[in-house]
Each structure stands twice: as structure tokens, then as C-alpha cells.
Amino acid sequence: MPVNYTVPAPDQLLPIAGVRLGVAEAGIRKKDRRDLCVFVLEPGTTVAGVFTQNRFCAAPVQLCRQRLVAGEEIRALVINTGNANAGTGEPGRRLAEESCVALAAMLGIAPAQVLPFSTGVILEPLPLERLVAGLPAALADLKTDNWHAAAHAIMTTDTVAKAASRELTVNGKSVRISGISKGAGMIKPNMATMLGFLATDAGIARPLLEKLVKEVADLSFNCITVDGDTSTNDSFLMLASGQAGVHFASESDAGWAEVKAALTAVAVELAQAIVRDGEGATKFITVAVEGGKTREECRLVAYAIGHSPLVKTAFFASDPNLGRILAAVGYAGIADLDVDGVKVWLASGADSVLVAEQGGRAPAYQEADGARIMQAAEITVRVDLGRGVASAQVYTCDFSYDYVKINADYRS
Structure with a gap:
């Protein structure tokens, strides 16, 4: 559904x-x-x-x-x-x-x-x-x-x-x-x-x-x-x-x-x-990237997160294995990115938690907070690159077992 x-x-x-x-x-x-x-x-x-x-x-x-x-x-x-x-x-x-x-x-x-x-x-x-x-x-x-x-x-x-x-x-x-x-x-x-x-x-x-x-x-x-x-x-x-x-x-x-x-x-x-209505989707995810030098580099980061099967399967399981998000930010293609200036939040509605800053886990972050937000049907991943004023958004969904079933049987 x-x-x-x-x-x-x-x-x-x-x-x-x-x-x-x-x-x-x-x-x-x-x-x-x-x-x-x-x-x-x-x-x-x-x-x-x-x-x-x-x-x-x-x-x-x-x-x-x-x-x-x-x-x-x-x-x-x-x-x-x-x-x-x-x-x-x-x-x-x-x-x-x-x-x-x-x-x-x-x-x-x-x-x-x-x-x-x-x-x-x-x-x-x-x-x-x-x-x-x-x-x-x-x-x-x-x-x-x-x-x-x-x-x-x-x-x-x-x-x-x-x-x-x-x-x-x-x-x-x-x-x-x-x-x-x-x-x-x-x-x-x-x-x-x-x-x-x-x-x-x-x-x-x-x-x-x-x-x-x-x-x-x-x-x-x-x-x-x-x-x-x-x-x-x-x-x-x-x-x-x-x-x-x-x-x-x-x-x-x-x-x-x-x-x-x-x-x-x-x-x-x-x-x-x-x-x-993504095949097998159970969650709708907005990836909002801000603080970039250009909109294009914000899109690169947003798509890197939104495309990642590891990120998407973690959201399906409500597993706060959020190092996967940091990895996606890091390989998005911004060669001169200062990771110490990057911040990452998870949010659902008014419920928001700072996950990462200064190159690592935010001091106040608890996995229970991440798991709570990841159980919601609509989630926002917010990333601040800390290097400008440009922004971009991408919309994606999680990967569930049904995605594999649908595509394995597509022609039958």
C-alpha cells in the first residue's frame, strides 16, 4: 500500500x-x-x-x-x-x-x-x-x-x-x-x-x-x-x-x-x-540538504543518500545504523568537503534529533532516539554541509522485501 x-x-x-x-x-x-x-x-x-x-x-x-x-x-x-x-x-x-x-x-x-x-x-x-x-x-x-x-x-x-x-x-x-x-x-x-x-x-x-x-x-x-x-x-x-x-x-x-x-x-x-507508491515502500523519506556552495552539490549529496541501498534498507528495518548516511555524504563527490562542518538530523514532524556533528556522533544522540523517528511512516533526513547557502531536496522511500519480490516476478 x-x-x-x-x-x-x-x-x-x-x-x-x-x-x-x-x-x-x-x-x-x-x-x-x-x-x-x-x-x-x-x-x-x-x-x-x-x-x-x-x-x-x-x-x-x-x-x-x-x-x-x-x-x-x-x-x-x-x-x-x-x-x-x-x-x-x-x-x-x-x-x-x-x-x-x-x-x-x-x-x-x-x-x-x-x-x-x-x-x-x-x-x-x-x-x-x-x-x-x-x-x-x-x-x-x-x-x-x-x-x-x-x-x-x-x-x-x-x-x-x-x-x-x-x-x-x-x-x-x-x-x-x-x-x-x-x-x-x-x-x-x-x-x-x-x-x-x-x-x-x-x-x-x-x-x-x-x-x-x-x-x-x-x-x-x-x-x-x-x-x-x-x-x-x-x-x-x-x-x-x-x-x-x-x-x-x-x-x-x-x-x-x-x-x-x-x-x-x-x-x-x-x-x-x-x-x-514505490515498489514495496513502507516509508516516505525527504532528504533535505542545505549549507552547500551550489544547488548541484546539495543534489549530489541528497541523491547519494536517497540512492543508497544500505540507507534504504536501514530505514525499512527502523535500524539507526546512521553511519551509512555519513558514508553516503562522504562519497557524494564533493572533493573539498570539510566533514567537521557537516551536521545530520533525523526528523518526523516536530520530533527532531541531531545525529552527527564535528565529524562524528553528536554527544547527546542516543540510538533510541534514532529508532523512534525511523519507525514513522514519513521521515526527513536533514544535512547541513556548513559551506554555503544553497539547498536541495530529494524524495525517496525505503527498500523492503517486497521490492525484490515485485521485480523478480515482474514478467510473470
Whole structure:
């Protein structure tokens, strides 16, 4: 079960004018499950995305990048689960293209106006005939208030669907935001085996949206790690339909700061939901690093802690073997780090304990205090590097026995 996360009810997820979603059971890998989702966008919708840094990126990722760089007006998305269409070479690229051709023909648009997304097992050919056969049912299901169903249709090893919405008033007009994400394992910064789709009815000029999607990803999906594995299919897309009657072309436009903050908040919620639903997770852990010379070195330390299997298994067992955290700080890659200036705390809510300072155990620290905090479902590891004013946060989870079971049996 996810750590302190409940899926919003269907009526809590706001429809976005100009964005319709439909789902279907295509039997792409397993029968009797929703595994196909289609987005149809009204003309004038702007689209921007960021993708995996894995060099073995999947065929749909390659196609999406090409089409967004070419500046195509995107009118539809086609998303399948159960098969990643990754590690499939040129045949995989043709299958991704053919899925776009099929959907485009049904919608009366150009194939270049369709973006494909896949997630699931790597190194297996995409069963195109099943995907195409499922498209009519997905199109028949199109509606603006279908976010709840869409969140379920993009799941793989997720135990729960992940979705969020916000509504705010900007320049006297209502602006809505809704988004969904999926992911539970193979999660590491620079995206992971995750998909994220975030839509607003505000109008956002393409250059501004392209800048925004990178900034939002950097504060949300690029701040999570479950197991340190960067996948082949990671994709995060932002859509702005412009149907709310509020349009932004510049960061200096009135109301932009509020819209940007709301979009970021939804993305952070969706990203954290992935960690809360990490495969086998029993604890949600925030690693907060401060006192660095740069944000990047703070991220290095945060990721070193968040990736460490030894740290993560200790948290699962509530074992205050916290020398593992100091070891991770030490190998994070800061060559001139003065360890005597480093401080480490454990906290859960208002309960906080100083664990280490002056290069070793804090004089007042007792293992019973560490064990008490580590039994909580939500824990913060706070590190002060003592060398500047920069900071960064990373969100991670523990490693349990179930993580091994889930991944050992993933294809069965």
C-alpha cells in the first residue's frame, strides 16, 4: 500500500476545457485491464515535454522528441501500458509511427500531430494490432472529465493511480489544472519509468511552456528516486489549451507567478505520489540538504543518500545504523568537503534529533532516539554541509522485501 496517499475521487479531478481523454482495454499484455489511453487536444493547444536521459531511449520517446523539436501542432496523444517498445530498434520505431498513423486516420489529422507513449516490459515488440483494435473504444470514451480513468489506464506495477487538480483565479478568471502520473519502480532523477501528463486551460505560448516544463520537472520528477534505475521511457508532458481566456507569453505577465506555482505544486504532488507508491515502500523519506556552495552539490549529496541501498534498507528495518548516511555524504563527490562542518538530523514532524556533528556522533544522540523517528511512516533526513547557502531536496522511500519480490516476478 502507498505511504499516506489516497487516490482522489473522480469528481475531485477537474475537467480541462480543450482536453478530452478516453481509455480502453486493448489486451496489450494482460486481458481485462485498462491499458490504452488517448488524449485529443483542441486546435491551439500548446505542448512541451522532457524525456529520459537514457541512451537506450524507447522508440516513442525518439518520435516525441523529433515532433516537438520540429514544432508540430500536437492534436493527440496515444499511450499504452504493458509494453515499453524499448530496445526494439528500427522495427520499434516503425510500430510507434504506425500507431500514430492509425490514430491520426481516425481523427482526421496528420500523423505528425500525434505523440506516442509506451510503458511496460523492455525488449519486446509492440503488439500493434491489439493497440489499433483498441483505439475505437478509447475514442468512443472521450470526455473532459475522464482523468480518473486515464490515471488507471497508464499504470503498470503501480498499486494505485496517481492524479491531482488545482483551481485558481487569475486576472479575474478561473484557471484549472489537472494531471496524472504513473511509476513505482525503475525511478531515478532525469526521469524514470514514469509518465506524467499535466494540463491547464490557461494559454501559454510555446517558448514559455518549453522553459516551464524543464523548470517544473527539475523541482518535481527530477527530485525523486526509488531504486536508482533510470528507465528508457520517461516522459513528462505539459499541455495548455488556452480555453480559460487567460494567456501568457512572458514571465512578466500579470498572474504568471501564481499559475507557475500552481502547476509546480501539482507536479510535485504527482512526483511524490510515485515515491509513496514505490515498489514495496513502507516509508516516505525527504532528504533535505542545505549549507552547500551550489544547488548541484546539495543534489549530489541528497541523491547519494536517497540512492543508497544500505540507507534504504536501514530505514525499512527502523535500524539507526546512521553511519551509512555519513558514508553516503562522504562519497557524494564533493572533493573539498570539510566533514567537521557537516551536521545530520533525523526528523518526523516536530520530533527532531541531531545525529552527527564535528565529524562524528553528536554527544547527546542516543540510538533510541534514532529508532523512534525511523519507525514513522514519513521521515526527513536533514544535512547541513556548513559551506554555503544553497539547498536541495530529494524524495525517496525505503527498500523492503517486497521490492525484490515485485521485480523478480515482474514478467510473470
